[in-house]
Structure formats: structure tokens, C-alpha cells
Amino acid sequence: MTxxxxxxxxxxxxWLHIAVIAALLSLLFxxxxxxxxxxxxxxxxxxxxxxxxxLFGYTGLLSLGHALYFSAGMYGAGLAIRWLDWSLFPAFxxxxxxxxxxxxxxxxxxxxxxxxxxxxxxxxxxxxxxxxILYFNEYTRGDEGFVIGQAARLIEWGSITVDxxxxxxxxxxxxxxxxxCLLVKLILVRSPTGRxxxxxxxxxxxxxxxxFNPYRYKLSAFVISGIxxxxxxxxxxxxxxxxxxxxxxxxxxxxxxxxxxxxxxGVVLGPVFGTVVMFYxxxxxxxxxxxxxxxxxxxxxxxxxxxxxxxxxxxxxxxxHGLP
Amino acid sequence: xxxxxxxxxxxxxxxxxxxxxxxxTLNAGEIRAIIGPNGAGKSTFVSMLCGRQRPxxxxxxxxxxxxxxxxxxxxxxxxxAYTFQITSVFSQLNCYDNVELAVQGRLxxxxxxxxTRQRLREETCHQLERVGLADxxxxxxxxxxxxxxxxxxxxxxLSLDPEILMLDEPTQxxxxxxxxxxxxxxxQIAEDATVLLIEHNMNVVMSLADSITVxxxxxxxxxxxxxxIASNAAVQTAYLGTD
Numbered sequence: 001m002t003x004x005x006x007x008x009x010x011x012x013x014x015w016l017h018i019a020v021i022a023a024l025l026s027l028l029f030x031x032x033x034x035x036x037x038x039x040x041x042x043x044x045x046x047x048x049x050x051x052x053x054x055l056f057g058y059t060g061l062l063s064l065g066h067a068l069y070f071s072a073g074m075y076g077a078g079l080a081i082r083w084l085d086w087s088l089f090p091a092f093x094x095x096x097x098x099x100x101x102x103x104x105x106x107x108x109x110x111x112x113x114x115x116x117x118x119x120x121x122x123x124x125x126x127x128x129x130x131x132x133i134l135y136f137n138e139y140t141r142g143d144e145g146f147v148i149g150q151a152a153r154l155i156e157w158g159s160i161t162v163d164x165x166x167x168x169x170x171x172x173x174x175x176x177x178x179x180x181c182l183l184v185k186l187i188l189v190r191s192p193t194g195r196x197x198x199x200x201x202x203x204x205x206x207x208x209x210x211x212f213n214p215y216r217y218k219l220s221a222f223v224i225s226g227i228x229x230x231x232x233x234x235x236x237x238x239x240x241x242x243x244x245x246x247x248x249x250x251x252x253x254x255x256x257x258x259x260x261x262x263x264x265x266g267v268v269l270g271p272v273f274g275t276v277v278m279f280y281x282x283x284x285x286x287x288x289x290x291x292x293x294x295x296x297x298x299x300x301x302x303x304x305x306x307x308x309x310x311x312x313x314x315x316x317x318x319x320x321h322g323l324p
Numbered sequence: 325x326x327x328x329x330x331x332x333x334x335x336x337x338x339x340x341x342x343x344x345x346x347x348x349t350l351n352a353g354e355i356r357a358i359i360g361p362n363g364a365g366k367s368t369f370v371s372m373l374c375g376r377q378r379p380x381x382x383x384x385x386x387x388x389x390x391x392x393x394x395x396x397x398x399x400x401x402x403x404x405a406y407t408f409q410i411t412s413v414f415s416q417l418n419c420y421d422n423v424e425l426a427v428q429g430r431l432x433x434x435x436x437x438x439x440t441r442q443r444l445r446e447e448t449c450h451q452l453e454r455v456g457l458a459d460x461x462x463x464x465x466x467x468x469x470x471x472x473x474x475x476x477x478x479x480x481x482l483s484l485d486p487e488i489l490m491l492d493e494p495t496q497x498x499x500x501x502x503x504x505x506x507x508x509x510x511x512q513i514a515e516d517a518t519v520l521l522i523e524h525n526m527n528v529v530m531s532l533a534d535s536i537t538v539x540x541x542x543x544x545x546x547x548x549x550x551x552x553i554a555s556n557a558a559v560q561t562a563y564l565g566t567d
Contacts, residue, residue: 192428192439199425202414209374209408210480211400211429 021179042279043174047181049271051228052256057265059221060201064119065126069226071248072099073233078243081152099230107222130248145244170239264310327352333382342368344542355519357529360539366522374406375399403487411473415466424448426483455479470497490520
């Protein structure tokens with residue numbers, strides 16, 4: 001394989017992704033502060049969902065334990081800052097490394113199972129992670145979590161200092177990471193490896209008899225998806241200055257699945273739309289009623305009935321043929 | 325020259341001996357047909373050869389190397405391609421993407437080959453043309469007729485550039501006119517590959533095969549040229565019964 005195979009295909013869909021990235025940047029200048037604050041948070045969570053989509057939407061593997069990799073990233077960064085006084089960049093990378101290692105170990109075990117067993121095994125490992133965070137509450141402060149001080153959220157470059165706790169900087173940092181993750185994902189799913197993932201999703205036996213080792217390719221999807229979760233978790237800790245066990249709970253394993261389903265599984269941009277819509281839906285409904293989850297449930301049921309392929313999945317079928 | 329050989333190859337499902345101690349030799353360059361009544365163990369036998377089914381007993385040798393424990397994907401890399409009895413394509417992908425994945429697999433395995441987008445494109449189009457599906461490039465596999473799906477599957481097998489191509493009932497679902505074209509194609513393929521064919525259509529078998537192996541109740545009943553088999557009394561009994 002040569003490097004040229006990894007260069008992005010500069011077709012209209014590439015530019016569509018660039019346009020979405022540009023639109024997200026422009027929102028910073030248009031949105032009132034409350035909403036740009038929400039969008040900064042949403043963009044970090046989109047990174048999480050982008051990775052989830054690689055595993056679920058492209059490779060066809062439904063994990064119910066991705067909160068483990070998100071929290072590995074979050075605590076990998078957070079604990080390094082809290083207990084080792086690491087500065088921002090080393091802490092960020094320690095979060096990513098932690099998530100990568102956890103995903104590699106858990107993935108290599110969980111991928112020995114398939115279907116429902118795979119869902120249960122991934123979920124059980126994630127619950128174990130959650131309980132470990134509670135058990136070691138001396139270090140992690142358990143449910144309560146801990147705050148990451150502003151001092152650790154500064155980027156210092158010679159005489160320039162960027163404070164990532166400032167709203168605009170936070171937005172820009174989230175946008176930058178999201179943009180990179182989105183483009184890498186676009187390149188990945190169109191790469192030879194990405195095509196094998198899709199082949200495995202469509203017909204594993206056929207892919208195997210074309211000479212592809214399913215285990216190896218599934219593991220690569222699992223780990224890359226875990227890395228995305230880790231990036232999101234570490235970024236969340238740094239931008240919002242908090243790490244807590246809630247992010248390791250089952251809820252955070254289910255959410256990316258819902259975001260991806262809503263936006264369109266197997267569409268690169270799907271999670272961007274899914275996460276934004278779901279986040280605002282919950283935000284709006286929770287102001288109206290305390291039973292907002294009930295309405296979220298209704299929306300999901302309607303979605304499954306009307307557009308089972310999600311927002312972009314349905315659009316792709318009708319208008320945007322060949323959208324990666 | 326023996327290319328593929330089995331020694332006492334068996335596959336038992338509980339008390340049923342689907343394949344029972346078969347000693348079989350496939351020679352390089354030939355077109356071999358495997359025939360036999362329903363339930364004779366043909367598909368199970370070929371599934372063991374390509375690695376989909378684990379044998380209960382016996383050995384499989386590829387050019388004198390034991391490949392009994394080699395996984396199916398590695399056997400593909402060793403040059404064994406298989407097309408399924410029940411069509412198995414990537415139904416939600418278009419024809420081009422189906423074949424491209426097969427071409428990609430081969431190019432990734434071939435050491436020293438440069439896999440560029442252009443090369444992938446050229447080879448994929450070539451394979452589609454070869455089986456006559458060039459016009460269906462952008463058609464979803466699931467929207468193809470059954471006969472065309474079989475051809476697509478054949479194109480995927482050919483894209484692997486196999487040394488041995490195993491076809492499990494390839495002409496099932498073909499129209500008469502398609503069968504003739506298929507025969508020509510198989511003759512072409514056989515110029516640089518060994519073909520192992522499970523086939524029910526006796527006209528196809530008699531016109532294509534260099535030699536025929538007859539399986540019955542998991543055992544080899546007879547083996548020989550099409551003429552030998554046609555005149556073999558035991559084969560006629562197995563197929564037609566005695567009166």
C-alpha cells in the first residue's frame with residue numbers, strides 16, 4: 001500500500017465535509033454565548049460519537065461499553081494533572097494512551113465473542129471500569145468527581161498563553177479537534193482498511209473468503225474507535241475542568257449509540273447531526289418537563305418508524321448517493 | 325502433478341458421516357467436476373477444502389504442505405478461491421465495490437505490488453468486463469438477477485487470481501443461454517487455474533470437465549473421464565436406483 005492510497009479523495013463529498021467544518025467555525029461568531037457554550041460541549045461529544053460510528057456504523061459491531069474508553073481518556077488526563085501535576089499536552093496524550101491500551105486489551109478479549117455476547121461482554125467490562133473508579137475514590141473522588149484547576153488548562157507557548165477555560169478558546173479547541181477527527185475518519189472509511197470494515201459489516205464470511213482476517217480488522221476498528229472515545233474524554237476533562245464517574249456509567253455507553261442512530265449509522269457526518277439534535281432536544285425538553293426522557297424515547301421510536309437509517313442515512317438514500 | 329490432496333478426510337455431524345475417509349487428488353491445470361446425489365457430501369467436502377468447515381479427521385495437502393489447520397482467510401492467500409453455493413455477495417454494495425474488495429485483497433497480499441487507486445480501478449473494471457457485468461458497475465448487488473449475482477460472485481473469485489477456483493453449483497439459476505457463455509468463461513479460466521466444480525447440470529459437467537469424481541454417501545464412488553463415468557454401472561445405480 002502506498003501513501004497515495006491515504007490521500008483524501010477531493011470530490012464533492014470531501015468539500016461537503018469541509019463546508020460542515022467551516023459552518024461549525026462560523027457558529028462561534030453567530031451564536032449567543034449560551035449556545036456556543038453548549039456547542040463546545042456538543043462538539044467534544046461528537047468526537048466520541050464519530051469513533052463509535054466507526055465501530056457500529058462501519059464495522060457493524062455494537063458495543064455497549066464505550067464509556068470505558070471515554071472515561072479512560074478522561075481519567076488518564078485528569079489523574080495525570082491532579083496527582084502528577086502534568087501540563088496540558090502530556091496529560092492530554094496520557095489520556096489518549098490510556099484509552100488506547102484499555103481498548104486494545106478489552107477489544108482483543110471481547111472480539112472473541114459475537115452478537116449479543118459481544119454487547120454483554122463490552123458492557124460488563126465497562127461496568128467493571130465504572131466500579132473501579134468508585135472503588136478507588138481516594139484517587140478519583142468517585143461519583144463526586146474532581147475539578148481540574150485553571151492552571152492546568154493553559155497552553156503556554158513562549159510568551160503566548162492560551163486559557164482553555166475561556167469560552168471562545170474552548171470552542172476553538174473543541175472545533176479544531178473535531179475537524180481533525182472528522183477528516184481522519186473520512187479518509188479512514190474510504191481507505192482500503194475502511195472498505196474491509198464495511199465488507200465485514202455486510203458479510204463477514206464473504207470477506208473472510210476474500211482473504212481478510214476478520215479478527216484483525218475488527219480489532220483495528222475497535223481500537224481506533226476507542227482512541228476517538230479517549231480523545232473526547234481527555235478533551236472533555238481539559239476543556240470543562242472536571243472528571244467524574246458519571247461519564248463511566250452505562251448511560252454514557254448508550255448515548256453515543258443513540259446519537260449515531262439518530263444522525264445516521266455508517267455516514268461520516270451522521271453523528272455530527274445526531275449529537276446536536278439530541279443534545280438540543282434534551283436541553284429543550286428538560287426545561288419543559290421533568291419526564292423529558294419519556295419524550296426522547298418517543299422521538300426515537302418515531303425515528304425508527306419514519307427514518308430507520310437516521311437523518312443522513314435517509315438523505316443518502318434519496319439525494320446524496322455515495323455519501324461516505 | 326498433484327496440486328491438492330486429501331488423506332482420509334472425514335466430517336461427521338453426530339452420527340452422520342457427511343464425508344467419510346475421502347482420499348482425493350486434484351491435478352494442476354485440470355477442470356474437475358464433483359457430482360453426486362443430494363446429500364452425498366459434496367458441499368461439505370469442498371467447504372473443508374476451502375477452510376469453512378473443520379474436518380473431524382484426515383489431512384488436506386496443498387502442494388504437499390499440510391494446510392488442514394490453516395484458516396480460511398490464509399488459504400485464500402495461498403491461492404484457493406471459493407464461490408458459495410448460496411450466493412454470498414455484499415448485497416448492499418454495488419458491483420464495483422464488491423469486486424474492488426476482492427482485487428484489493430489480492431493486491432494487499434502480493435508483496436511488492438503497488439496498490440494505487442488507478443490500478444484498483446483498472447483491475448476491478450477488467451474483472452467486471454470479463455464476466456460481462458461492466459454495465460452494472462453502479463448497481464447494488466441485491467438488485468441484480470440471480471444469474472448476475474452468480475456472475476458477480478465468480479468475478480470476485482477471479483479477482484483473487486487463484487491457483488484453484490472452487491465453484492459450488494455455479495450454474496444454479498442460470499438461463500440456458502447464460503450457461504453456454506459460462507462454459508466459455510470456465511474454459512478461459514482453466515487456461516491458468518485449476519477448477520473444481522460442484523455441478524448438478526450434467527450437460528455442463530460432461531462438456532467442461534476433464535475428469536469427474538462421483539461422491540455418494542460421503543465416499544468416492546467412482547472417478548474418471550466423463551466417458552468412463554457415463555458408462556459406469558455403479559454411478560447409474562446411485563443416481564437412478566435399481567429396479
